Amino acid sequence: MKTMSFVLHGDLCDSRDPQHLRTIRDGFLVCEEGVCAGAFPVLPEQYAHLPLLNCAGRLIIPGLTDLHVHAPQYTYRALGMDLELLEWLKVNTFPEEARYADPDYARRAYGLFVEDLKRSATTRAVIFATVHRESTELLMDLLDRSGLAAFVGKVNMDRDCPDGLREDTASSIAETKWWLAETVGKYDRVFPILTPRFIPTCTDGLLAALGELAAETGVPVQSHLSENQGEVELVRSLCPDAAFYGDAYDRFGLFGSHGSCVMAHCVHSTQAELERMKERGVFVAHCPQSNVNIASGAAPARRYLDEGLNMGLGTDVAGGFSLSILRAMADAVQCSKLRWRLQDQALKPLTAAEAFWLGTAGGGAFFGKVGRFLPGYDFDAVVLDDRRLAAARPFTLEERLERAIYLSDERDIEKKFVMGTELF
C-alpha cells in the first residue's frame, strides 16, 4: 500500500448537507497524497498530469464509517436474538468474549472479521475488542495490515460479569496503561480508544482511573448509553447521584470533556442527557438494527439530526447481524418510519439522503475531515459497480444511490480507498 496522487473518474455522489446529495455524473475526484483535492465535473488543468483511474459508469461514494461494532461478537452474529440486552449479554456475549483469552482463537476469529470488514464498504470503524490486552493488540495489528482506519478499545469491566472476564480494578488499569504504552503512536491508521464497557460493569474506582487516563493522554472514549429500559433503570439504581445515565460517565471525565467521545445507542436519552452531549460534542452511534434485534426500541434519530448532535451509524455487531453500513442506512430509514407510525408522529422519518449523510459525513467526523469529497478531506472512497442491480429502464444518479443503499452488498464493491491507498 502506497499513498498516491491520482484522479478517479466515474459517477460521484456525496452529501452537500444532511438533507441534500451532491451528484456529478462522469466526474473527476482528485487525490493528492491521500487527501481529496475536490470533485469536479471537468478535470481542472492543474491535475491533468495525474494518472487517471477510469471507473466510468461506476458509482463512487465516500468511504463509510461504522461508529460502533464489537469485533469479538462477529462470530455469533445472527444467533440467539430472542433476548433483551441484559440477558443477551449473559447468555450470548460473555461466554463468547471469554474465548478471546486465547490468542489463537482471537487470531482466527478476528481474521475473519477484518477480512469481511475489508471487503465491505466500510473504510473506518470504532471497535470494541474484549478485556484481553494481547488479543486486542492482535486485532489492531490485523486492522493495520488491512489498510482500514480504526479506533480499537480494550474493554474495561470489573464487576457484574463472569469470573473469566471480570478484571480486578487495579489490573484493569495496569493492563490499560500497558496497552496504551504499546499502541499509542504505533500505527498510521489504528488508534486506541478508552472503553469502559458500560456503567453496570464498571466500578466508580475504575471509571475514575480511566477518566484520569483520558485527561492525561487525550485518548478518546467510547461506551454504551441509554440503550435499553432495564439497563437505564439499573444505572439509576447503581448511580443514585448521577443526574442521568450520561452524567454517570461525565462525573469521571468520560463524556467528552477531555477529548472525542462516542456513545452507542441513545434510544432512551432524556433531554438533559442530550443537552450535555451537545455541550460536550459527544457523538451518537445510532445502531437501528441492533435496537430492533434486541428489542431496545427506536432511537429518535430525527430529533438528534434536527438538534445538530454529532451522529453517525453503527452496526453494533452482534446486536446487529450485518456488518454493512449501507444496510444500516436502510435500517435507519425503516426504523424511523416504524417509530413515526407507532410511537411519535412529531418526528418525521429519515430520508435516504439523511441516512447516507449519517453513514458518510456524520460518522466520518469522528475521525476528522472524513466522509465527504471536499478539498482537505481524507481521500476515502468506495467504487460500486451497480450493474448487478440493472433494471428495464435507466435511473438517475440519485436513484442509483438509493438503490445501492437498499440492494447492494460487498459483491458490488470494485475498489476501495482509505487515505488514498487502494485496499484491493
Next chain:
Amino acid sequence: MKTMSFVLHGDLCDSRDPQHLRTIRDGFLVCEEGVCAGAFPVLPEQYAHLPLLNCAGRLIIPGLTDLHVHAPQYTYRALGMDLELLEWLKVNTFPEEARYADPDYARRAYGLFVEDLKRSATTRAVIFATVHRESTELLMDLLDRSGLAAFVGKVNMDRDCPDGLREDTASSIAETKWWLAETVGKYDRVFPILTPRFIPTCTDGLLAALGELAAETGVPVQSHLSENQGEVELVRSLCPDAAFYGDAYDRFGLFGSHGSCVMAHCVHSTQAELERMKERGVFVAHCPQSNVNIASGAAPARRYLDEGLNMGLGTDVAGGFSLSILRAMADAVQCSKLRWRLQDQALKPLTAAEAFWLGTAGGGAFFGKVGRFLPGYDFDAVVLDDRRLAAARPFTLEERLERAIYLSDERDIEKKFVMGTELF
C-alpha cells in the same frame, strides 16, 4: 426439466409445527416422481436403488413461498419510498405499470424479474401482473419456462387510477374471461388468479362480475386488505354498507367463499374481519418489509399465528425492495419485536422458527401440500451452501438455519427443486 425419483443427502431442516423445527443432520430426503416420500436419518431399504444426490454438509430446506409480489414493480424496487400507500401508488406505481401496455417492455422487465426469482430461494409465488392481458400471459409463459410454480393475476381496475390504466368495466370483464380461457389448464405449474387490485380502484359492478367468475370457475382470488389507515378510511367511505373492509369483498363472493383466497397485509384488520377470514379460510400474506417501507404499520402476526389463521409471507415488491423470503423471515421477526416494544407488549415477538414456518409451510399451504418434508408433499427443496458464513466455531443445525435466515442470499443457493425437477 424432467420429474425424477432420487434421494437428496444433506442436513435437512423443516418445521415440525409453527413453533418447532425438525432437523436431521446427514439425512436423506426422498423424491418419488416429484412427490416427497419422507425425510430419514437412515435411508430406508426400499429407496436404496434410487440415484443419490450427495449434498453432504449443505443445508436443505423446503422451497419458500412468496404469497404476495408485484412483478411489474420489480423494476423500481428500492426507489422513492418516502411516501405512504395512496400517494405512492400515484407517484411510483401507476406510471410504471402503464409501461406494460408494451409487450416488448414487459418481456424485458419480466425477464429480469423471473430470472432473479428463479435464482432466489423462492419456489412458489402468488403474483400481481398489470391490467394488460397480453403482458400477463407473457409473464406466465416466462414463469412456466423457469420451472417455478405460481399463481398470476391480470389486475382488474376500473376507477380512481390514471387513464392509461383504467379499464371500463365491460372490457375489464371481457379481457379477464379471454385471459382465463387462454390460461386455465395451459401450464403445469402456473395458474391464473382473479385479481381485483383493491376496493378503491374497483366499482361494485366489476367486483360483482369477478365474483360470478370466481363462482363459475373456482379460480382463486387475491387482493389487498386493511394495509394503511388512510386506505381503510377511504374504503369505509366508499362502501358505507360493508361491515368492514373485507366484507366489501365478501359481499361479492371474493373472500374465500368460492375457492382459495389470499389477502395481502391485514395490518389494521378488526376482530370481525379476522373472524370472517377464519370462517372462510382466507390466507394472510404478511408483508413486514413493505409495511415498514411505506409506513403502513406492523401487522399483529403473533395474533394471527396464535389464532390459527392461514398465513404466509410476502415480499410485496415494490413496497418491499427485496425479493427474498429469507429476508422476509428476518423482517417478520424484527417487525414483531419493534411492534412489541412500541405498540403492544401483549403480543410476543415472533421467533426465527415461527418466521421459517410462515415462509415454508404457512405460505406453501396456499398451493396444497407444500412447504414441508412430509410424505405426500410436493418435492420443493432448496440446497443452501452456508460455508460463506463460516465462523471461528462450529454451529448446530438450528443455529445454521437461523444464520442462513439473517445472512444468506441467492449466492448461497446451490440447487433448487420444484415438484422434483431441478431448476439449475
